[in-house]
Amino acid sequence: MRLMASYDLMETLRTTNQWLGASAQAMGAYPAAALMPNPALQWLAAWGEVTERSFSRMATKPDWGITTVVGEDGRDHLVDIDIEVNKAFGDLVHFKVQGREEMPRKVLLVAPMSGHYATLLRSTVISLLPDCELYITDWHNARDIPVSEGKFDVEDYTLYLVEFMKHLGPDIHVIAVCQPAPLTLAATAYLAQDDPKAQPRSLTLIGGPINPDAAPTDVTDFGRSVTMGQLEHSMIQRVGFKYKGVGRKVYPGLLQLSSFISMNAETHATAFSDQINRAAKGEASDHDRHNKFYDEYLAVMDMTAEFYLSTVDRIFKGLEIAKNEFVVAGKKVDIGQITNVAVKAVEGEKDDISAPGQCVAALDLCTGLPDSKKAFHLEPGAGHYGIFAGKSWRNNIRPLVLDFIDENAG
Known part of the structure; x- marks a missing residue:
C-alpha cells in the first residue's frame, strides 16, 4: 500500500494545483474585479491561467494535430x-x-x-x-x-x-x-x-x-551512483485506483518530469515567470511559443x-x-x-x-x-x-x- 499511496499522493498534489490554478483564474475573471482595476488581480488571474494549464497537461495525452x-x-x-x-x-x-x-x-x-x-x-x-x-x-x-x-x-x-x-x-x-x-x-x-x-x-x-x-x-552518472535496490525503493510505485492499471508497478511520469525539470530548474522557473507576466499583460496566446513547447513537455506517461x-x-x-x-x-x-x-x-x-x-x-x-x-x-x-x-x-x-x-x- 505504501507504493500505491505514494502514487495517489502525487496525483492528488497535481489535481490540487490544477484546482488552485482554475480557482485563481476564476477569481480574477469576476466582473466585480473590473470595477476596481488592480495589477495584483490581473497577476493572480495570469498565475491561475498558467498553473491550471500546466498541471492539466500532465495527465493528458497530446493530440498529433496533423490533419x-x-x-x-x-x-x-x-x-x-x-x-x-x-x-x-x-x-x-x-x-x-x-x-x-x-x-x-x-x-x-x-x-x-x-x-x-x-x-x-x-x-x-x-x-x-x-x-x-x-x-x-x-x-x-x-x-x-x-x-x-x-x-x-x-x-x-x-x-x-x-x-x-x-x-x-x-x-x-x-x-x-x-x-x-x-x-x-x-x-x-x-x-x-x-x-x-x-x-x-x-x-x-x-x-x-x-x-x-x-x-x-x-x-x-546517476545510473552508476545508485544501486538497483535503491532505485526500486525510491522510484517505483503502484498505480492508484483511478486508472485501469491499478496495482501495476510503474516508474511514474510525474516523477520523471520532476527529474527533467530539476536538471534545468532555473531555466524552467524563468520561462514560467515570464509567461505569467505575458499573460497578465494580455500578450500570451493559446499557441504561443511557451504553450507549444510545454503542452508537450509536461505531458508525461508512466x-x-x-x-x-x-x-x-x-x-x-x-x-x-x-x-x-x-x-x-x-x-x-x-x-x-x-x-x-x-x-x-x-x-x-x-x-x-x-x-x-x-x-x-x-x-x-x-x-x-x-x-x-x-x-x-x-x-x-x-x-x-x-x-x-x-x-x-x-x-x-x-x-x-x-x-x-x-x-x-x-
Missing part, C-alpha cells in the same frame, strides 16, 4: 492516423495520406519510451511526411494497462520492434530516436539471425546510448517498472548492448551478424543526454558490416532536442538522412 500534408501536386491531402498493429503496450501507427500514391521511401520512426508520448516527435513526423510513407511506434501509458496483460521489459520492447519490422517488410528504413537506439540495433541483429530476409534496408540511430560509458553525462529497471540495469549499468552481450528470449543477440543493413549514427556536439561518442559506438559493434555501409554525422552546436526536432534537424540532418535512405534503397 493535412501538401503533396507533390501542390494540393493539401488529408492525413488519417491509422493503427496498423494494435498491441497491449504499444501500437504501430501509420500516417496514411489520402489521395496520394504510396511513397517509395517507407520509414519506421521508433519513438522513445522515456517518459513522454510519441507525440514528442510531432515536428519530426511533420518534416518527414511529405517525402515518406511514415509509420511510428506509439507506446501506451503503463497506468492504463491492466496488470493482467503481464510484464513489459527491454526484451519485450525489442520483440515488439521485431514484430513491427516483420509486419512492414524488408523494404523499410528505420529511424530510432534517443532511448530506443540500442534496442532497435538489437532488434535488427535479432532479425539478422532469426529471419535475415525481414531485415530493414537501413537503420539510422539518432542520439542514442549505445555505449553510455563512452561519454559520461548526468544521466549515466513506464512499467520492469522496463525502467531493466533499462538502467542492462543498458546503462551492465552495458549489455555496448559489450554485445544482450539476450532476448533466451537467445544471445550478436550485433556482428548485421551484414547488409546500412547503419548511420547521428550525434549532437552539445548533447547533454546522450553525449557524443555514445551513439557512434554502434558502428564499431557492426563488425560484419563493410565501411561502405556505415555513416556518421556530428552536428555542430546541436543539443539533444535539436538533432531530431529542431533547426539542426530541419536544415542539416533531415536532408542527410533522406540521402542515406535513398543511397540504400536497393
Whole structure:
C-alpha cells in the first residue's frame, strides 16, 4: 500500500494545483474585479491561467494535430492516423495520406519510451511526411494497462520492434530516436539471425546510448551512483485506483518530469515567470511559443517498472548492448551478424543526454558490416532536442538522412 499511496499522493498534489490554478483564474475573471482595476488581480488571474494549464497537461495525452500534408501536386491531402498493429503496450501507427500514391521511401520512426508520448516527435513526423510513407511506434501509458496483460521489459520492447519490422517488410528504413537506439540495433541483429530476409534496408540511430560509458553525462552518472535496490525503493510505485492499471508497478511520469525539470530548474522557473507576466499583460496566446513547447513537455506517461529497471540495469549499468552481450528470449543477440543493413549514427556536439561518442559506438559493434555501409554525422552546436526536432534537424540532418535512405534503397 505504501507504493500505491505514494502514487495517489502525487496525483492528488497535481489535481490540487490544477484546482488552485482554475480557482485563481476564476477569481480574477469576476466582473466585480473590473470595477476596481488592480495589477495584483490581473497577476493572480495570469498565475491561475498558467498553473491550471500546466498541471492539466500532465495527465493528458497530446493530440498529433496533423490533419493535412501538401503533396507533390501542390494540393493539401488529408492525413488519417491509422493503427496498423494494435498491441497491449504499444501500437504501430501509420500516417496514411489520402489521395496520394504510396511513397517509395517507407520509414519506421521508433519513438522513445522515456517518459513522454510519441507525440514528442510531432515536428519530426511533420518534416518527414511529405517525402515518406511514415509509420511510428506509439507506446501506451503503463497506468492504463491492466496488470493482467503481464510484464513489459527491454526484451519485450525489442520483440515488439521485431514484430513491427516483420509486419512492414524488408523494404523499410528505420529511424530510432534517443532511448530506443540500442534496442532497435538489437532488434535488427535479432532479425539478422532469426529471419535475415525481414531485415530493414537501413537503420539510422539518432542520439542514442549505445555505449553510455563512452561519454559520461548526468544521466549515466546517476545510473552508476545508485544501486538497483535503491532505485526500486525510491522510484517505483503502484498505480492508484483511478486508472485501469491499478496495482501495476510503474516508474511514474510525474516523477520523471520532476527529474527533467530539476536538471534545468532555473531555466524552467524563468520561462514560467515570464509567461505569467505575458499573460497578465494580455500578450500570451493559446499557441504561443511557451504553450507549444510545454503542452508537450509536461505531458508525461508512466513506464512499467520492469522496463525502467531493466533499462538502467542492462543498458546503462551492465552495458549489455555496448559489450554485445544482450539476450532476448533466451537467445544471445550478436550485433556482428548485421551484414547488409546500412547503419548511420547521428550525434549532437552539445548533447547533454546522450553525449557524443555514445551513439557512434554502434558502428564499431557492426563488425560484419563493410565501411561502405556505415555513416556518421556530428552536428555542430546541436543539443539533444535539436538533432531530431529542431533547426539542426530541419536544415542539416533531415536532408542527410533522406540521402542515406535513398543511397540504400536497393
